[in-house]
Amino acid sequence: MNRKFVILFIIFLSSLVFAQQAKLNESAPDFKLTDSNGSEHSLSDFDGKIVVLEWINFDCPFVQKHYDSKNMQTLQEKYSKEGVIWLTICSSNEGKQGNFSVEEINKRSKNHDAKYVAYLIDEDGKVGKMYGAKTTPHMYIIDKSGMLVYAGGIDDRATTDVDDIKDSKNYVSLALDDLLKGSKVSIQSSTPYGCSVKY
Protein backbone atom coordinates (compact mmCIF):
# COMPACT_ATOMS: atom_id res chain seq x y z
CA MET A 1 0.00 0.00 0.00
CA ASN A 2 2.78 2.41 1.01
CA ARG A 3 4.83 1.45 -2.04
CA LYS A 4 1.91 2.14 -4.38
CA PHE A 5 1.37 5.46 -2.72
CA VAL A 6 5.05 6.42 -3.14
CA ILE A 7 5.00 5.43 -6.83
CA LEU A 8 1.85 7.42 -7.44
CA PHE A 9 3.32 10.39 -5.60
CA ILE A 10 6.47 10.26 -7.75
CA ILE A 11 4.37 10.12 -10.92
CA PHE A 12 2.34 13.07 -9.66
CA LEU A 13 5.51 15.09 -8.95
CA SER A 14 6.94 14.25 -12.39
CA SER A 15 3.78 15.46 -14.05
CA LEU A 16 4.10 18.70 -12.11
CA VAL A 17 7.64 19.17 -13.41
CA PHE A 18 6.53 18.69 -17.00
CA ALA A 19 3.48 20.89 -16.50
CA GLN A 20 5.63 23.64 -14.96
CA GLN A 21 5.14 26.81 -16.90
CA ALA A 22 8.02 29.20 -17.45
CA LYS A 23 7.35 32.65 -16.00
CA LEU A 24 9.34 35.85 -16.23
CA ASN A 25 11.38 36.71 -13.16
CA GLU A 26 11.05 33.20 -11.79
CA SER A 27 13.44 30.25 -11.98
CA ALA A 28 13.57 28.91 -15.52
CA PRO A 29 12.29 25.32 -15.49
CA ASP A 30 15.05 22.74 -15.78
CA PHE A 31 15.02 20.23 -18.60
CA LYS A 32 17.20 17.54 -20.14
CA LEU A 33 17.44 16.97 -23.89
CA THR A 34 19.72 15.12 -26.30
CA ASP A 35 21.57 17.08 -28.94
CA SER A 36 22.22 16.29 -32.61
CA ASN A 37 25.53 14.58 -31.66
CA GLY A 38 23.88 12.28 -29.15
CA SER A 39 25.03 14.14 -26.01
CA GLU A 40 22.61 15.00 -23.20
CA HIS A 41 22.39 18.49 -21.81
CA SER A 42 20.41 19.87 -18.87
CA LEU A 43 19.74 23.55 -18.33
CA SER A 44 21.21 23.06 -14.86
CA ASP A 45 24.56 22.08 -16.49
CA PHE A 46 24.93 25.80 -17.18
CA ASP A 47 24.20 27.19 -13.71
CA GLY A 48 25.98 30.46 -13.23
CA LYS A 49 25.97 31.28 -16.96
CA ILE A 50 23.71 33.45 -19.10
CA VAL A 51 21.76 31.09 -21.36
CA VAL A 52 19.87 31.80 -24.59
CA LEU A 53 17.19 29.38 -25.82
CA GLU A 54 16.42 29.72 -29.52
CA TRP A 55 13.48 27.77 -30.97
CA ILE A 56 14.22 26.69 -34.55
CA ASN A 57 12.77 25.13 -37.69
CA PHE A 58 15.24 25.34 -40.59
CA ASP A 59 12.43 25.27 -43.17
CA CYS A 60 10.45 28.16 -41.70
CA PRO A 61 10.82 31.38 -43.78
CA PHE A 62 11.21 33.48 -40.61
CA VAL A 63 14.12 31.30 -39.41
CA GLN A 64 15.57 31.45 -42.93
CA LYS A 65 15.40 35.27 -42.77
CA HIS A 66 17.76 35.24 -39.77
CA TYR A 67 20.00 32.39 -40.92
CA ASP A 68 20.36 33.23 -44.63
CA SER A 69 21.35 36.75 -43.63
CA LYS A 70 23.77 35.37 -40.98
CA ASN A 71 21.96 37.50 -38.39
CA MET A 72 21.43 34.60 -35.98
CA GLN A 73 24.96 33.22 -36.37
CA THR A 74 26.45 36.66 -35.76
CA LEU A 75 24.53 36.92 -32.50
CA GLN A 76 25.51 33.39 -31.52
CA GLU A 77 29.19 34.06 -32.14
CA LYS A 78 29.32 37.53 -30.59
CA TYR A 79 27.70 36.52 -27.33
CA SER A 80 29.36 33.12 -27.07
CA LYS A 81 32.65 35.02 -26.91
CA GLU A 82 31.22 36.83 -23.87
CA GLY A 83 30.50 33.53 -22.14
CA VAL A 84 26.82 33.24 -23.06
CA ILE A 85 25.60 29.67 -23.63
CA TRP A 86 23.47 29.51 -26.78
CA LEU A 87 21.12 26.51 -27.02
CA THR A 88 19.06 25.95 -30.16
CA ILE A 89 15.97 23.79 -29.64
CA CYS A 90 13.68 22.11 -32.14
CA SER A 91 10.24 20.97 -30.95
CA SER A 92 9.02 19.80 -34.38
CA ASN A 93 7.19 16.52 -34.00
CA GLU A 94 8.08 13.48 -36.10
CA GLY A 95 6.81 13.89 -39.65
CA LYS A 96 6.29 17.64 -39.28
CA GLN A 97 8.20 20.48 -40.85
CA GLY A 98 11.54 21.12 -39.22
CA ASN A 99 11.96 17.59 -37.87
CA PHE A 100 15.17 16.23 -39.38
CA SER A 101 17.55 13.31 -38.91
CA VAL A 102 20.65 14.14 -36.88
CA GLU A 103 22.70 13.87 -40.08
CA GLU A 104 20.53 16.47 -41.77
CA ILE A 105 20.58 18.74 -38.70
CA ASN A 106 24.38 18.66 -38.60
CA LYS A 107 24.64 19.17 -42.35
CA ARG A 108 22.31 22.20 -42.30
CA SER A 109 24.02 23.65 -39.24
CA LYS A 110 27.41 23.29 -40.91
CA ASN A 111 26.13 24.88 -44.12
CA HIS A 112 24.80 27.81 -42.15
CA ASP A 113 27.97 27.98 -40.05
CA ALA A 114 25.77 27.98 -36.95
CA LYS A 115 27.53 28.84 -33.72
CA TYR A 116 25.21 27.36 -31.07
CA VAL A 117 26.61 25.25 -28.22
CA ALA A 118 24.11 22.49 -29.00
CA TYR A 119 21.06 21.80 -31.19
CA LEU A 120 18.66 20.09 -28.80
CA ILE A 121 15.98 17.73 -30.07
CA ASP A 122 12.61 18.11 -28.32
CA GLU A 123 10.57 15.88 -30.62
CA ASP A 124 7.73 15.26 -28.17
CA GLY A 125 7.43 19.02 -27.57
CA LYS A 126 7.56 18.76 -23.75
CA VAL A 127 10.18 21.48 -23.32
CA GLY A 128 8.54 23.70 -25.95
CA LYS A 129 5.25 23.49 -24.10
CA MET A 130 6.97 24.00 -20.75
CA TYR A 131 8.34 27.28 -22.05
CA GLY A 132 5.22 28.24 -24.01
CA ALA A 133 7.22 28.30 -27.25
CA LYS A 134 4.81 29.40 -29.98
CA THR A 135 6.91 30.36 -32.97
CA THR A 136 10.17 29.74 -34.76
CA PRO A 137 12.13 31.68 -33.83
CA HIS A 138 11.03 32.24 -30.19
CA MET A 139 13.77 33.51 -27.89
CA TYR A 140 14.33 33.14 -24.14
CA ILE A 141 17.14 34.44 -21.96
CA ILE A 142 18.08 33.08 -18.54
CA ASP A 143 20.39 35.07 -16.28
CA LYS A 144 23.28 33.76 -14.18
CA SER A 145 21.03 33.13 -11.18
CA GLY A 146 18.79 30.90 -13.32
CA MET A 147 15.95 33.37 -13.61
CA LEU A 148 14.02 33.77 -16.89
CA VAL A 149 14.50 37.42 -17.81
CA TYR A 150 13.44 37.62 -21.45
CA ALA A 151 10.81 35.82 -23.52
CA GLY A 152 9.64 36.86 -26.97
CA GLY A 153 10.58 37.76 -30.49
CA ILE A 154 14.10 38.17 -31.79
CA ASP A 155 13.26 41.71 -32.93
CA ASP A 156 10.41 44.10 -33.62
CA ARG A 157 9.93 43.48 -37.35
CA ALA A 158 7.49 40.63 -37.83
CA THR A 159 8.31 39.94 -41.47
CA THR A 160 10.20 37.44 -43.59
CA ASP A 161 12.28 40.20 -45.28
CA VAL A 162 16.02 40.15 -44.73
CA ASP A 163 15.99 43.91 -45.51
CA ASP A 164 14.05 44.55 -42.30
CA ILE A 165 16.85 43.24 -40.08
CA LYS A 166 19.17 46.24 -40.26
CA ASP A 167 16.60 48.77 -39.00
CA SER A 168 14.97 46.49 -36.47
CA LYS A 169 15.31 46.65 -32.70
CA ASN A 170 17.00 43.38 -31.70
CA TYR A 171 15.55 42.48 -28.31
CA VAL A 172 18.03 39.63 -27.76
CA SER A 173 21.05 41.93 -28.19
CA LEU A 174 19.50 44.56 -25.97
CA ALA A 175 18.76 42.07 -23.20
CA LEU A 176 22.17 40.39 -23.38
CA ASP A 177 23.94 43.77 -23.37
CA ASP A 178 21.95 44.75 -20.28
CA LEU A 179 22.93 41.55 -18.49
CA LEU A 180 26.59 41.69 -19.49
CA LYS A 181 26.98 45.14 -17.99
CA GLY A 182 25.32 43.99 -14.78
CA SER A 183 21.99 45.74 -15.35
CA LYS A 184 18.46 44.39 -15.31
CA VAL A 185 16.91 43.58 -18.67
CA SER A 186 14.88 46.64 -19.62
CA ILE A 187 12.60 45.02 -22.23
CA GLN A 188 11.63 41.64 -20.80
CA SER A 189 9.06 40.55 -23.34
CA SER A 190 7.94 41.22 -26.87
CA THR A 191 5.46 39.59 -29.20
CA PRO A 192 7.18 36.56 -30.74
CA TYR A 193 6.73 36.12 -34.47
CA GLY A 194 7.35 33.27 -36.88
CA CYS A 195 5.85 30.00 -38.09
CA SER A 196 3.97 28.03 -35.45
CA VAL A 197 6.05 25.43 -33.58
CA LYS A 198 5.10 22.15 -35.26
CA TYR A 199 4.12 20.15 -32.18
Added chain:
Amino acid sequence: MIKTLKTFFFLMIVSTQLNGQQLTAANAKIVVDSYSLEKSRSLPIGILIELEKDWHIYWRNPGDSGMPTSIDFEMPEGVSISEIEWPVPKVFEYEGLASYGYDGQILLIAELNVPESFISNSITVSAKIKSLICRDVCIPFNSNVSEEIKLTNAFSAEEEITKLFSQTRINLPKVKNEIDLSIVPDENNITIVLENLNYDLAKINLIYFLPYENGIFKNTAEQNFKIKNQRIELMIEYDQFKTKDLKEVSGILVFDFYDANRSQKVYEIKKQINTNN
Protein backbone atom coordinates in the same frame (compact mmCIF):
# COMPACT_ATOMS: atom_id res chain seq x y z
CA MET B 1 24.77 27.98 -80.22
CA ILE B 2 21.56 25.99 -80.77
CA LYS B 3 22.42 23.82 -77.75
CA THR B 4 22.91 26.94 -75.59
CA LEU B 5 19.58 28.36 -76.75
CA LYS B 6 17.80 25.06 -76.04
CA THR B 7 19.30 24.93 -72.52
CA PHE B 8 18.32 28.56 -71.97
CA PHE B 9 14.69 28.01 -73.00
CA PHE B 10 14.50 24.78 -70.98
CA LEU B 11 15.71 26.60 -67.85
CA MET B 12 13.24 29.44 -68.45
CA ILE B 13 10.33 27.01 -68.73
CA VAL B 14 11.40 25.09 -65.60
CA SER B 15 11.78 28.28 -63.60
CA THR B 16 8.35 29.51 -64.74
CA GLN B 17 6.80 26.19 -63.72
CA LEU B 18 8.48 26.31 -60.28
CA ASN B 19 7.38 29.90 -59.70
CA GLY B 20 3.91 29.01 -60.95
CA GLN B 21 3.69 26.15 -58.46
CA GLN B 22 4.53 28.43 -55.56
CA LEU B 23 2.19 31.20 -56.75
CA THR B 24 -0.87 29.01 -57.37
CA ALA B 25 -1.43 28.61 -53.60
CA ALA B 26 -2.89 32.15 -53.63
CA ASN B 27 -3.69 34.96 -55.99
CA ALA B 28 -4.91 38.52 -55.51
CA LYS B 29 -6.55 41.21 -57.57
CA ILE B 30 -8.27 44.57 -57.18
CA VAL B 31 -12.04 44.60 -57.70
CA VAL B 32 -14.53 47.46 -57.76
CA ASP B 33 -18.23 47.30 -56.85
CA SER B 34 -21.02 49.26 -58.57
CA TYR B 35 -21.00 52.99 -57.94
CA SER B 36 -22.69 56.20 -58.93
CA LEU B 37 -20.48 59.28 -58.79
CA GLU B 38 -23.57 61.50 -58.81
CA LYS B 39 -24.68 59.95 -55.53
CA SER B 40 -21.31 59.62 -53.83
CA ARG B 41 -17.64 60.39 -54.51
CA SER B 42 -16.71 57.15 -52.66
CA LEU B 43 -16.02 54.08 -54.77
CA PRO B 44 -16.19 50.67 -53.13
CA ILE B 45 -12.89 48.95 -53.86
CA GLY B 46 -11.50 45.68 -52.58
CA ILE B 47 -8.57 43.32 -52.62
CA LEU B 48 -9.86 39.86 -53.51
CA ILE B 49 -7.57 37.08 -52.31
CA GLU B 50 -8.23 33.49 -53.34
CA LEU B 51 -6.47 30.64 -51.57
CA GLU B 52 -6.02 27.03 -52.57
CA LYS B 53 -7.60 24.39 -50.35
CA ASP B 54 -6.04 24.04 -46.86
CA TRP B 55 -4.10 27.33 -47.06
CA HIS B 56 -4.90 30.32 -44.86
CA ILE B 57 -3.87 33.96 -44.62
CA TYR B 58 -3.84 36.18 -41.55
CA TRP B 59 -6.03 38.84 -39.93
CA ARG B 60 -4.68 42.24 -38.76
CA ASN B 61 -3.62 40.39 -35.58
CA PRO B 62 -2.33 36.97 -36.70
CA GLY B 63 -2.49 35.41 -33.21
CA ASP B 64 0.15 33.00 -31.96
CA SER B 65 2.01 32.68 -35.27
CA GLY B 66 2.06 34.02 -38.79
CA MET B 67 2.19 37.62 -39.92
CA PRO B 68 -0.45 40.37 -40.22
CA THR B 69 -1.61 40.86 -43.81
CA SER B 70 -0.68 44.35 -44.96
CA ILE B 71 -1.86 46.27 -47.98
CA ASP B 72 -0.14 49.46 -49.19
CA PHE B 73 -2.18 51.35 -51.73
CA GLU B 74 -0.86 53.83 -54.29
CA MET B 75 -3.12 56.19 -56.18
CA PRO B 76 -2.96 59.54 -57.97
CA GLU B 77 -2.51 62.68 -55.91
CA GLY B 78 -5.79 63.98 -54.57
CA VAL B 79 -7.39 60.54 -54.43
CA SER B 80 -7.50 58.95 -51.00
CA ILE B 81 -8.49 55.62 -49.53
CA SER B 82 -10.09 54.64 -46.22
CA GLU B 83 -8.73 52.03 -43.83
CA ILE B 84 -9.42 48.44 -44.80
CA GLU B 85 -12.42 46.83 -43.20
CA TRP B 86 -11.46 43.41 -41.87
CA PRO B 87 -14.11 40.68 -42.02
CA VAL B 88 -14.50 38.54 -38.92
CA PRO B 89 -11.64 36.05 -38.99
CA LYS B 90 -11.75 32.32 -38.38
CA VAL B 91 -9.83 30.93 -35.43
CA PHE B 92 -7.40 28.13 -36.31
CA GLU B 93 -6.54 26.27 -33.10
CA TYR B 94 -4.08 23.41 -32.80
CA GLU B 95 -2.02 22.03 -29.93
CA GLY B 96 -2.83 24.96 -27.66
CA LEU B 97 -1.90 27.61 -30.23
CA ALA B 98 -4.44 29.81 -32.03
CA SER B 99 -4.16 31.98 -35.13
CA TYR B 100 -6.68 34.33 -36.68
CA GLY B 101 -7.25 34.51 -40.41
CA TYR B 102 -9.09 33.42 -43.47
CA ASP B 103 -9.28 30.55 -45.90
CA GLY B 104 -10.96 30.09 -49.26
CA GLN B 105 -11.81 33.48 -50.64
CA ILE B 106 -11.52 36.79 -48.79
CA LEU B 107 -12.39 40.32 -49.83
CA LEU B 108 -10.78 43.22 -47.97
CA ILE B 109 -12.96 46.27 -48.60
CA ALA B 110 -12.04 49.96 -48.57
CA GLU B 111 -13.52 53.19 -49.95
CA LEU B 112 -11.71 55.16 -52.61
CA ASN B 113 -12.49 58.91 -52.41
CA VAL B 114 -12.30 60.64 -55.75
CA PRO B 115 -12.43 64.46 -55.99
CA GLU B 116 -14.60 66.09 -58.69
CA SER B 117 -11.62 67.09 -60.80
CA PHE B 118 -11.19 63.43 -61.86
CA ILE B 119 -14.68 63.09 -63.28
CA SER B 120 -13.76 62.44 -66.88
CA ASN B 121 -10.50 60.54 -66.33
CA SER B 122 -9.55 57.02 -65.46
CA ILE B 123 -7.29 56.39 -62.52
CA THR B 124 -4.85 53.60 -61.79
CA VAL B 125 -4.85 52.21 -58.28
CA SER B 126 -2.04 49.87 -57.18
CA ALA B 127 -1.67 47.75 -54.10
CA LYS B 128 1.36 46.03 -52.57
CA ILE B 129 0.23 43.01 -50.60
CA LYS B 130 2.64 41.63 -48.03
CA SER B 131 1.46 38.53 -46.24
CA LEU B 132 2.16 34.98 -45.20
CA ILE B 133 0.08 32.01 -46.26
CA CYS B 134 0.26 28.75 -44.34
CA ARG B 135 -0.87 25.18 -44.49
CA ASP B 136 1.36 22.70 -42.70
CA VAL B 137 4.16 24.94 -43.98
CA CYS B 138 4.28 28.70 -44.54
CA ILE B 139 5.39 30.73 -47.53
CA PRO B 140 5.46 34.49 -48.04
CA PHE B 141 2.70 35.74 -50.34
CA ASN B 142 3.75 39.11 -51.74
CA SER B 143 1.83 40.46 -54.68
CA ASN B 144 1.76 43.79 -56.54
CA VAL B 145 -1.56 44.36 -58.25
CA SER B 146 -3.08 47.30 -60.04
CA GLU B 147 -6.30 48.18 -61.74
CA GLU B 148 -7.28 50.95 -64.12
CA ILE B 149 -10.63 52.35 -63.02
CA LYS B 150 -12.56 54.30 -65.66
CA LEU B 151 -14.48 57.04 -63.90
CA THR B 152 -17.94 57.14 -65.45
CA ASN B 153 -20.96 58.64 -63.72
CA ALA B 154 -22.33 55.20 -63.05
CA PHE B 155 -20.68 51.80 -63.10
CA SER B 156 -22.30 48.39 -62.75
CA ALA B 157 -20.08 45.60 -61.52
CA GLU B 158 -20.64 41.97 -62.49
CA GLU B 159 -23.28 40.27 -60.37
CA GLU B 160 -20.69 37.94 -58.89
CA ILE B 161 -18.62 40.88 -57.62
CA THR B 162 -21.61 42.76 -56.21
CA LYS B 163 -22.70 39.60 -54.41
CA LEU B 164 -19.20 39.22 -52.93
CA PHE B 165 -19.16 42.81 -51.66
CA SER B 166 -22.59 42.50 -50.04
CA GLN B 167 -21.77 39.12 -48.42
CA THR B 168 -18.54 40.61 -47.07
CA ARG B 169 -20.33 43.64 -45.63
CA ILE B 170 -22.69 41.34 -43.73
CA ASN B 171 -19.62 39.70 -42.15
CA LEU B 172 -18.04 42.92 -40.89
CA PRO B 173 -18.07 43.64 -37.15
CA LYS B 174 -20.73 46.15 -36.12
CA VAL B 175 -20.28 48.96 -33.66
CA LYS B 176 -22.84 48.54 -30.93
CA ASN B 177 -23.01 51.58 -28.72
CA GLU B 178 -25.96 50.44 -26.71
CA ILE B 179 -24.28 47.46 -25.04
CA ASP B 180 -23.48 48.16 -21.40
CA LEU B 181 -19.88 47.07 -21.28
CA SER B 182 -17.22 47.33 -18.62
CA ILE B 183 -13.79 45.80 -18.27
CA VAL B 184 -12.60 44.57 -14.89
CA PRO B 185 -8.89 43.75 -14.60
CA ASP B 186 -7.32 41.14 -12.39
CA GLU B 187 -3.78 39.88 -11.95
CA ASN B 188 -3.96 37.17 -14.63
CA ASN B 189 -6.97 38.19 -16.70
CA ILE B 190 -9.63 40.74 -17.53
CA THR B 191 -13.36 40.21 -17.32
CA ILE B 192 -15.61 41.80 -19.93
CA VAL B 193 -18.97 42.42 -18.29
CA LEU B 194 -21.93 42.84 -20.63
CA GLU B 195 -25.38 43.91 -19.51
CA ASN B 196 -28.76 44.71 -21.03
CA LEU B 197 -28.29 42.56 -24.11
CA ASN B 198 -31.38 42.06 -26.23
CA TYR B 199 -30.75 38.43 -27.10
CA ASP B 200 -32.05 35.14 -25.91
CA LEU B 201 -28.91 34.42 -23.91
CA ALA B 202 -29.87 30.75 -23.57
CA LYS B 203 -29.10 30.36 -27.28
CA ILE B 204 -25.48 31.49 -26.92
CA ASN B 205 -23.05 28.69 -27.78
CA LEU B 206 -19.76 30.55 -27.58
CA ILE B 207 -18.53 34.03 -26.80
CA TYR B 208 -14.98 35.11 -27.44
CA PHE B 209 -12.93 38.26 -27.74
CA LEU B 210 -10.25 38.68 -30.43
CA PRO B 211 -7.94 41.61 -29.66
CA TYR B 212 -6.50 43.95 -32.26
CA GLU B 213 -3.18 44.01 -30.46
CA ASN B 214 -1.11 40.84 -30.18
CA GLY B 215 1.02 39.78 -27.23
CA ILE B 216 -1.34 40.85 -24.43
CA PHE B 217 -3.99 38.14 -24.19
CA LYS B 218 -3.88 34.39 -24.58
CA ASN B 219 -5.03 33.60 -28.09
CA THR B 220 -7.97 31.22 -28.15
CA ALA B 221 -11.67 31.00 -29.01
CA GLU B 222 -12.25 28.83 -25.92
CA GLN B 223 -12.87 31.55 -23.38
CA ASN B 224 -14.82 31.05 -20.15
CA PHE B 225 -18.05 32.92 -19.73
CA LYS B 226 -20.91 32.99 -17.23
CA ILE B 227 -24.48 34.07 -17.92
CA LYS B 228 -26.72 35.21 -15.10
CA ASN B 229 -30.04 36.94 -15.76
CA GLN B 230 -29.21 39.35 -18.60
CA ARG B 231 -25.56 39.73 -17.58
CA ILE B 232 -22.56 38.03 -19.21
CA GLU B 233 -19.08 37.82 -17.71
CA LEU B 234 -16.40 36.81 -20.20
CA MET B 235 -12.96 36.09 -18.77
CA ILE B 236 -9.92 36.56 -20.98
CA GLU B 237 -6.56 35.35 -19.72
CA TYR B 238 -3.44 37.36 -20.20
CA ASP B 239 -0.62 35.90 -22.28
CA GLN B 240 1.97 33.98 -20.25
CA PHE B 241 4.49 36.70 -21.20
CA LYS B 242 2.19 39.73 -21.48
CA THR B 243 4.20 42.50 -23.14
CA LYS B 244 2.56 45.48 -21.43
CA ASP B 245 -0.30 46.73 -19.28
CA LEU B 246 -3.18 48.10 -21.31
CA LYS B 247 -5.23 51.17 -20.48
CA GLU B 248 -7.76 50.39 -23.19
CA VAL B 249 -9.02 47.18 -24.76
CA SER B 250 -9.95 47.09 -28.43
CA GLY B 251 -10.94 44.25 -30.67
CA ILE B 252 -13.98 42.22 -31.67
CA LEU B 253 -16.48 40.38 -29.53
CA VAL B 254 -17.99 37.32 -31.23
CA PHE B 255 -21.27 35.67 -30.21
CA ASP B 256 -21.99 32.23 -31.70
CA PHE B 257 -25.62 31.15 -31.42
CA TYR B 258 -27.27 27.71 -31.30
CA ASP B 259 -30.03 28.84 -33.69
CA ALA B 260 -31.00 27.06 -36.92
CA ASN B 261 -28.45 29.04 -38.95
CA ARG B 262 -25.65 28.83 -36.31
CA SER B 263 -25.52 32.59 -36.69
CA GLN B 264 -22.89 34.93 -35.35
CA LYS B 265 -23.13 38.48 -34.08
CA VAL B 266 -19.86 40.35 -33.99
CA TYR B 267 -19.14 43.73 -32.45
CA GLU B 268 -16.13 45.97 -32.46
CA ILE B 269 -15.36 47.20 -28.96
CA LYS B 270 -13.05 49.85 -27.60
CA LYS B 271 -13.16 50.38 -23.86
CA GLN B 272 -11.03 51.79 -21.09
CA ILE B 273 -10.02 49.32 -18.43
CA ASN B 274 -11.75 50.15 -15.15
CA THR B 275 -8.95 50.83 -12.68
CA ASN B 276 -11.18 51.98 -9.87
CA ASN B 277 -11.48 48.45 -8.40
